Amino acid sequence: MNVMEAIRKRHSIRSYEDKEVEEEKLNLILEAGRLAPSASNRQEWRYVVVRDRETRQKLVEAAAGQAFVGEAPVVIACCAQTDGHIMRCGQPCYPIDVAISIDHMTLKAVEEGLGTCWIGAFNEAKAKEILGVPDEVRVVELLTLGYPTQVPEGKTRKELGEIIKYERWS
């Protein structure tokens, strides 16, 4: 599968088969995340891989009751062990870096026949308590992972003309 195919085939998957994700596939996906670029190569991402059913069920509560978080066989808490470094452009780098790493994982998951969904609607304090994440570590996103029951078709996106300007904004 080439990169563009993986990009086109990636959809947010909110319904999963009751089937384990093979260790080998999981490791390939984590490896894709590990190889992501980051500001000054800081690699502040840290991952808590959750397979335990009971823990996943607790994460449903932390994730505003999104039931599929408990149905996915794997939930990855995508964290940052960070000093909160702000880049010269004024942006903090850790959410950007973690997001790139997550995106690498979502695309690798597609290649492995698996589906993912980013979860930003969650309570960080609750997620930290459930997973024993220390105060100084941020939980940036949750990511569900598993075999999709069905894959949606097509994408709802703005046209290129709406989002691209050439040379200058105005």
Ligand SMILES: Cc1cc2nc3c(=O)[nH]c(=O)nc-3n(C[C@H](O)[C@H](O)[C@H](O)COP(=O)(O)O)c2cc1C
């Ligand atoms: C940062 C971020 C947070 C998101 N949070 C949630 C979420 O909490 N629950 C959910 O069902 N989908 C969530 N999504 C998925 C988006 O709704 C989805 O990516 C978007 O609608 C486009 O659909 P697609 O991923 O199928 O292309 C999130 C996506 C991103 C990138």
